[in-house]
Amino acid sequence: MAKKEKELISVPITVDVPYRFAAGKYMTKFLMELKNNGKILAIKCPKCGRVQLPPRIVCAACHVKNDEWVELSNEGTLVGFTIMYIPLTDPTTGKPHKPPFVYGSVRLDGATSVLDHLVNIEPTMDKVWVGMRCKVVLRPQKDRIGDLSDIRYLEPLPGQKKPREQRSYKDKEQ
């Protein structure tokens, strides 16, 4: 006869802590300009010239206060990506984004930093590559709330082809 497993007690507790986060001076300006004017603002270090996104109070590398605001282009270049096969919250809906989908890292023209976001493209290796040009697609102004999710996704610019040297990747998509 199988030995009866000893009962072990567990206590489930939901730790639910409410917060009212202050965006802070720098993030507030960024989010308000995005929401109200559809602009993507970054901040430039007075010492090293690094154009940082999201804007922040201090250049961590130079230990100096950032103060020069720069408007970035809404176009940029994909510097890294992955095809996600696990659900990730879709910031535009708050619901899991149905996998597979492309999650990418784009450097907007004029920025030193990159922006990580969903890429609105068919999730196959043929269709996405490092170096691909993309543009930022915002939610319509009336739907914008002052959040990173006001950016719906990155979208490839039309008329591009995957360069030959990157086509050697084995496409794992079935």
Place this chain on the structure above:
Amino acid sequence: MKRNVAIIGGGQTYHAARRHDVNQVEMTNEAIRRALDDAQMTIDEIDAVLVSNMEFFEGTHMTDCWMVDGSGAYGKPGLKITTGGTVGATTVCAGAHHVASGLFDKVLCVAFEKQEEGDTGAILSGVAHPLWGRSMAGAAVGYFAMMGSSYMAAWGAKEEHSAMVAVKARQNARKNKYAHLKLDITIEDALNSRMLSWPIRMLDMCPASNGACAMILADEKTAKDRCKKPVWIRAMETAHNEQFELDWRDAKTKRPIFSKVCASRIYKKLGVKNPAKYFDVFEIYEPATWTEIVWYEDLGLCKPGEGFRLIEKGMTNIDGPIPVNPSGGVLSTNCIGASAMLRVWEAALQIRGDAGGHQVPKDVNRALTTAYGGTNWAVMTALSKTLD
């Protein structure tokens, strides 16, 4: 440091996905009792107890205060240190500072994680800034995925190379009685495991483990009087990284990278010219396979772009010339708060020759450990058998 500091004892629990038989305090106590036994010491002899944990992971605010019975801290001085995945190593640094200060002779360092109790998914999404990326919860896997794809694009490595790391870790774990994922897997198995985020598959990632580690640090006199095989802490170095710019994933970035900066500083302290020769074994913190390959390069074990050749040639195998993670590493056992301390303790075991089934088959005089956490943070600890 003003006084030499030695590891005079340590212990760990066995690691598993389920530990319903113990609460957090009791689980941690298992490691502490083993450490005390190992050092042949009683709790009364301990001068201070340092606890490492990140409060959100198990949803407990003052864990150190809760643990006082099991940790032996009742009536003793002590601190709680909380610095991300690096915390176990940071706590060893804190312990070494305590001893080196001359105010404490014997310090107990404690690290644990009972991942099954917390809500790891929710808590990891909390690592992101509340208004920048928190709504994209789950992107950590995506980060390591981009690192892998960038690395392959830059240097021509193949998915097979990450699979080799996955296999090495789990095969080494089979030799380590305390490890969690003791899997008899092949490269094929790794490549056929479930895709999470291309090119990261299930077996490319670390598991969620429960476990604890404890170490006793002491001054030179105590170490020499009380311990047959003290292991000396020769240097420690910490390099955190800024909040938003996570360039580690970009294989060809020109910006200074935390891991390389940290390594070059600790090598400078020790006068290391050729780390692959200087150190006999490495215990590194690799939450994903690709990070191990990148660590090889950042630690200077090979030239940039050649990390995948090391694993391909078996150089970092347990019996290779540059053994890395003979314990099975974080890929086999990840109790986050304890993982970084486990690296230090496993390296100490190698130096003592007490690692048992996963002892590397050569003389071990020096070892280097790394910790990883936060937004690309590193803590490195160099250990040695003698004080020369």
Place this chain on the structure above:
Amino acid sequence: MSDRVAIVGIAQTKFASKRAEVSYGELSYEVIEQVLKDTGLVMERDIDNSISCSHDIWDGQTISDIGITDVIGGHLRNEEKVAMDGTNMVLYGAIGILSGEFECSLLMAHTKMSQTNRNIVNNDAFDPIYSRLLGFDYTSAAALQAKRYMYKYGITQEQCAKVVSKNLANARLNPSAHNMGEYSVGDVLSSPVVASPIHELEIAPDTDGAVAMILASEKKAKEITDNPVWILGFSNCYDAHYLGDRDLADYMSLHKAARKAYNMAGVKNPRREIDVVELCDAFSYQELLWSEGLGLCGQGEGGRLLDSGATALKGKIPINPSGGLLSGVPENVAGLNRAAEAYLQVKGEAGEHQVGDVRIAVVQGHSGFCGQHHCVVVLGKE
């Protein structure tokens, strides 16, 4: 000790009940920028390591030193976080310098209590298996301690209320404070009972703020300033976790920590040698109980010590001339603010709330509920 560690500079925000316009990183930078400016030190040249103090659950950020890495100089440099009361950073910072690893360390504690609910945060400090579901928080736990203390030693409600009158009057002289005023004992006791015997005015209010401090080795300190404030002694100690484990009117851990800190500092008779005390009065009764634990009077005599006027601003052993936590200092920051205030007293730079010439100042901080862990630091001129 042969090697010495000094405090060479401090900076504090003006404490406020709410700072809606800044993130906690920006709040932290206010004091970091200020303390570097005041001391003339440069981050990359002079600061060897940084230590921060806060709590993830307070900050709403997992691994919350991520949010201050940029401003505290943590990028590619050494940063560590102590998740306890801020006094422990002074202790750990001093240990780091005594170890020989560092010459000059930046400490910074920050918390924005306004962004969340303290009772929900503090409920998580109770063990999840036997206590948490009962809904305890620091206020209800403190009330159990206050009641026990008053019962055991005959401490009166009036004596507790008098702590509030004294500290909020002192706070009027402190430009950093935000909670102050002339309150009679009657005013305090007629404020609503929150958890008997504790009234609303007897609880330190929700506060946002940050404090920064720079510690240096003796050699470095003398390069920076002609009159550093020396850290003469320190210690900390854990007490039991469960509310029922100890007589809450006792203070084993504070007594032990104080004794060790005094020994290290060469303080033989605390009642005679200490010129000023800054302690954590998160609740009014704690000032009385901790003054006993610090050996400023005998067991159960905290009330009488207060009644004697000794702890008044111009008394023999002034306690909390700054106004203490009751004047509004965030949790976690609390102890670092105590140390900063004690630093100002030793320097003679406390302004209107200066108590006179201070040679020895004592600082106390506690972590957890009902003082589960105490830390004591002794500062001095020589």
Place this chain on the structure above:
Amino acid sequence: MTEDKAYEPFEVDQHITANSTYYAGDMGSRFYIALRDKRKILGVRCPKCNKVYWPPRSTCGICFSKLSEMVEIGPCGTLETFTLVTYSEPVHPRKAPFIYGIVKLDGADTGMAHFIDEVDFSKIHIGMRVRPVFAKERKGNILDIQYFKPI
């Protein structure tokens, strides 16, 4: 650069919600099973210190001995301290006002913090004898004791 003053402070409401499960362990399970199934309260004895602890724990905080001898304590006890709580929070299982107390159960050396009820607050006093009222439906957590009331 636009003047910063043009922007009102911007705040966002969020929650961090973590569904945790805490395991009581072997000894804690014995305590809760006895409470749930037999309405018995168990503590643990330290043979070296000759003390009986509640809650049960597998290490004595004072002497660090391993503990295993569970003993029945209470159910009656003596009130050590108490408070009337007047505010409500989502983490409270009861609506304010309610009373917390620490009860030293007969046979135990440490107290149990819990609710006190069925008592007029003006009559409650330290030293009062109390007994537990058990919940009708018991689930294996500390709320299986509903509260203590005067004998």
